[in-house]
Amino acid sequence: MKKIDLSLHTLLVALFLFGCNPNSKNQETESPVGFTLKESDLPEYEKNIDHKGLLTSLGDRQDESIRTGEHIYNNICFNCHGNPDQEGSMPNAFKFWKDEFKVGKDPYSIYQTLTRGYGSMPPQVNLTPVEKYDIINYLRETFIKEKNPGQFIEIDSTYLASLPIGTTTGPAPKEFKPWAEMDYGNFLINTYELVGLNAQPRERSSGPAPLPDENLVKANFAYKGIAVRLDQGTGGVASGKAWMMFDHDLMRVAGAWTGEEFIDWEAILFNGKHNISPRTVGDLHFSNPVGPAWANPATGKFDDPRFQARDKRKFGPLPREWAHYKGLYQNKDRVIISYTVGTAKILETFGLETVENLPVFTRTLNISSSDKPLKMRVAPSGTSVALVGEGAVLKDQGGFIVMEVAPSKPIKIKLLIGKSGIKGLTQYAKTSSPPEALDLLIKGGPARYPQKLTSEVQSGTQEGPFQVDIMNPPFDSPWKNQFRLSGLDFFKDTNKGVICSTDGDVWLVEGFTKNSGKLTWQRIASGLFQPLGIKVINEQIFVTCRDQLVKLHDFNGDKETDFYEAFNSDHMVTDHFHEFAMGLQVDKEGNFYYAKSARHAREALVPQHGTLIKVSKDGQKTEIVATGFRAANGVCINPDGTFIVTDQEGHWNPMNRINWVKKGGFYGNMFGFNPPADSTEAGMEQPLVWVDRERDQSPSELLWVDSKKWGALNGKLLNLSYGYGKVFVVPFEKIGNQVQGGIFELPVPRFSTGVMRGRFNPGDGQLYLCGLSAWGSTQPQLGGLYRIRKVEKPMVIPVGIQATKNGMKLTFTDKLDAATIQNTSQFTVKTWDLLRSRKYGSKHLNEQTLAVTKVELEKDGKTLKLTIPNIKPTWGMEIQYRMKDERGNPVEGLIQNTIHQLGESPTW
Incomplete structure (x- = not known):
């Protein structure tokens, strides 16, 4: 059997290498059954696969096929899916030994799911057809046939005759690392x-969370x-x-x-x-x-x-x-x-x-x-x-x-x-x-990466209030960079910016505002430890790495880094894979902030696990601002000096969280360092919103809109989606000391990579986004760079939300048609509860549909009042609506929110 060395990262890289166009309109809509990729996105050979021949040949190579399938499963599937004896790291991942297939349970249908992706399952585009049927064979014979017989389909002559006719078995397996x-x-x-x-094999503990220390x-x-x-x-x-x-x-x-x-x-x-x-x-x-x-x-x-x-x-x-x-x-x-x-x-x-x-x-x-x-x-x-x-x-x-x-x-x-x-x-x-006299070597040397690379900017022509420009990096780099982009910021010359990648690089990029149709990329730093945030301060570049906050110095004017200054190296690093150092923001006084994730499925070892961290302006002091995070993906500084930190579904997190963070607050992860004795909800700060996995599998960083070009959204709050490659607006309110609100997906196509960081460019007033896909993202492309431009078209986007004892108030960016909102059947409100525990995530509990008995439009023409007699605080709420704007254009949407407290409604 040929050795196969595969991983999810390999598969994501291969999407680009196979020639799938992440900028095509195919990415804007899914196929009728929910596949991630359309047939036109697939390699040409997929249209002529001899499925009958591949399945028939399994009988002649059954043992080899199962061995190959097992090898693939253990390399790229086991991490998330696990097996009947050991739960995977994503407990909600499909369990072949007991779950029901959503697309189809026959081998060809499973092949389609592997090939094109479905829901949270990314397309496995680096597996050849032979390998895909090997893993299907392994799954069927190992898990499905005996343990889940209701999902097992016999392969007989009738079934084989129903398969598409083809003449090729596709390319041979290729080792790719x-x-x-x-x-x-x-x-x-x-x-x-x-x-x-x-060396002795590694000691790796297993079992239910929290895993014991080795x-x-x-x-x-x-x-x-x-x-x-x-x-x-x-x-x-x-x-x-x-x-x-x-x-x-x-x-x-x-x-x-x-x-x-x-x-x-x-x-x-x-x-x-x-x-x-x-x-x-x-x-x-x-x-x-x-x-x-x-x-x-x-x-x-x-x-x-x-x-x-x-x-x-x-x-x-x-x-x-x-x-x-x-x-x-x-x-x-x-x-x-x-x-x-x-x-x-x-x-x-x-x-x-x-x-x-x-x-x-x-x-x-x-x-x-x-x-x-x-x-x-x-x-x-x-x-x-x-x-x-x-x-x-x-x-x-x-x-x-x-x-x-x-x-x-x-x-x-x-x-x-x-x-x-x-x-x-x-x-x-x-x-x-x-x-040697080493002082002769610390004044700067010749450029190590003299080549400047270019990439094309593909301008968006989408209908609606936003257009998305694709600004993909030069994937054909001579250094074979993976371009898993993880942070960006701009200089005073807003045509220039810096972008870091989690593979250790920092790039100087030019061409943002001059709109020449091209970007120029210069590699100015490399070898860093998982950069996941970058900030330009007084034209100096700072990078958040897992081991330190780095300040980059160029001594000889060639833009390349000659000195990687450890501006602050107080980071407490362990061997655990999950403790990423996320984001980088600076307050008005010049202090730095980043978030450090906790250990996955394990209790914390050091005080910094699962924290929001402040570094003093001079880099000399580090302090912990807040605790109790699980996988805190970035930091947002609010106008009032507070913070927003997202967190991901998992142990002690029944669902994803967007947290409005107070100094000294504890945010729920009892596997964090020195958690409070009270493990109930009363012992933690409540999130602004529990983000349902159907809306976003993994929220990343938030930012405030800072652009007059964005009209009614200027000054509003946005949330980026690493999990699904989306952007959300976050309407919210504050009742007492509690901030609560929801999310609404902006009407832009899903990006082909998970979105990590965003910055508004003061030069053109538009939003620039960069992202990557690795663990926990469904998007197929490894990395990407994008620009969202607001154009002069109505948005009709909810930007205000209030929960009252009589119902919900929703305020939109544009005026609505008073006549169409009268029909209460056009509004559906559902609620549910969650169960927070040491288990991974939570199902919806106590799901209900609440009657909307009356809908009114306030004098501003933008604010709806939904009368909901049975409204009460809830972990999760979903408000769906269908109506028209004042121009008569249909408006449909969905807001997902959380209610902690009901405010007064004296005018109702």
């Missing part, structure tokens, strides 16, 4: 586990690992053969390794695997355990004072007065780390030499004068180590080879480190080149 093929640059920051040859005390994780390629060659860190890992929490070299592969790519944003971090692959020549590399200058001891979690591991950076990471310089392929130990300033770079054809790893350190003696653990005792230069000595102490530096004038030294047993290293040190 875009995450491993990308050129990330010569370094890549991530969380890594360092292991050697013949025993990882002895595992060598570099939670803020800077992996640096040392050998020469193209393709960046992923194409190397020798690497060194620097951990900037502890200022330690965690280890060095060689091999034919960089890492195993086991991670949510690499091959799509959940609950796992990537491991090094190859021969680990030496490693240092998790702990401070430098002794505390004040005490001379290596005792680790950092926060100790429940599982006995320690997390976060060392105290600043002990050691502090300042950032990373890059000059060509050279990486120079800047940090302090006590009063000493240190520059360090890494290299590779050979002794008798064996690799020797080098560390060159330039150390300024210090007011106290310094000690650094180089490697465990027994490792071959030699020293080049003067001003330091090596000693064997406490199981380590320790370098000691006396208080003195600045020194330059080079450490040579090789495997235990290398002979001649001391003699080689006498002839090795002297340590």
Whole structure:
């Protein structure tokens, strides 16, 4: 059987590669049965598939087919769907062993669902027809036939005769790993586990949530690992053969390794695997355990004072007065780390030499004068180590080879480190080149990515009040970038902006407002740790990464980043895949804000899990503003100085939440760090609205409309949809201290990627959006960039909502026809409750349809009063309406909202 290496991310990338046009009108409507893709979006060969032949051939290759299908299922399906013994990470995902198929239960119908996508199921466009029938065969024989027989259809001659006639079986399976093929640059920051040859399998807990903690005390994780390629060659860190890992929490070299592969790519944003971090692959020549590399200058001891979690591991950076990471310089392929130990300033770079054809790893350190003696653990005792230069000595102490530096004038030294047993290293040190003066390498070097790329802007011509321009990135990049876009902002010259991607890149993009029909893309930074927010302040670029808030510096005017300043690195990073650092906003005083997600299906380990975080204007202080979030996707700062943070359905979240956040508030996730004793609704702050999964599977960031061109929507609140690629307006009210309201989908086509971040461009007054699709998004394209333009057409969009003891008030942007609103049958109001518990999500409970007995139009011609005698507070409400505007045009819509309190209605 040919090896297959697939993931959801692979499949999403392939949609673009297969030539599906995400800008076509086919994306604006779905097929009658709800498929995501239309037939015209599919590769040409799909129209001529020999389905009968493929199904018939299964009898001759049954064992191989089931093995292949099992391999595919375990690689791309199990994470979400699970199996009868272990629930997947998306408990609402289809369960083949007990659920009923919605489209059809015969093999050809299941094939159509896999091929074209349906509902929350994205199209599996990277699976070949043979592979799709292999996985269908596996599902039928393993889960459906015995456990769910009502959904099993026999394949007989009559059924085979009913299938479409074709002559091809499609392309042969192809191994495709875009995450491993990308050129990330010569370094890549991530969380890594360092292991050697013949490493033991990972320990991974299972069972009902919360999952128990594994025993990882002895595992060598570099939670803020800077992996640096040392050998020469193209393709960046992923194409190397020798690497060194620097951990900037502890200022330690965690280890060095060689091999034919960089890492195993086991991670949510690499091959799509959940609950796992990537491991090094190859021969680990030496490693240092998790702990401070430098002794505390004040005490001379290596005792680790950092926060100790429940599982006995320690997390976060060392105290600043002990050691502090300042950032990373890059000059060509050279990486120079800047940090302090006590009063000493240190520059360090890494290299590779050979002794008798064996690799020797080098560390060159330039150390300024210090007011106290310094000690650094180089490697465990027994490792071959030699020293080049003067001003330091090596000693064997406490199981380590320790370098000691006396208080003195600045020194330059080079450490040579090789495997235990290398002979001649001391003699080689006498002839090795002297340590470099690293200050010569930190002033900026030649451009690493000199090519400027271009992409076409496809102008929208949609009917209605909005037109959407597609501004897709240059997917044919020479560096094979995936372009999973995760943040954008603009400069004072509003024709220019910066865009970050979760794969580690930052791009300078030009062409936003001059409307030449093209955009120019320049890669100005790379290798960052999952950027998910970006902000331009006084023309300086700040990026939210999982390990730090980074400030980018260009020293020589070529726009590329020469210094990645660690503006703030107080982040407490663990190995858990789910703790993304989301969004970046700045208040009027210049303080920064981002949200940090909690662990998925696990209890928090560190205080920062599931929090809204503030970083002071100077980057020197971090504080937690609010707690209790599960998967907080971004931050919105409100005009009154409060915040909005979204959250996702899951454990302790019966449905998605949009939270109007108060300082010190707790927002419901009892798996968060140090939750309150009261697990009822009374123990948490209530959301503005519980967003039903039918409306949006995964809300992302909100923003306020700041554009006169958007007419009656100016000053209103928008919510972006990562899950379904939509944009919503959020009408709301405040009763007492509680904000409540709902969402209404803007009349624009669903975007072909999940929408993450948006900014209004002050130059043209229009909304720019960027997005990505990975875990938890149904949209098929991996990344995208869009512009929504408001045009001079009526909107008739609800922008105001009030819940009263008599019913609901809805205020629209445009005037309505008084005659058509008289018919109460044109209005349908449904309500439901939810159950909040440690279980994942909730079904609708106590569903009801409430009678609307009267509808009136107020004098402004825009405000409806719906009299609803049985109205009461409810977790979820859905208001559907059909009427006409004052021009006689039909108006249909749906508002989904939450009511916590009923206000007074003295005029009713």
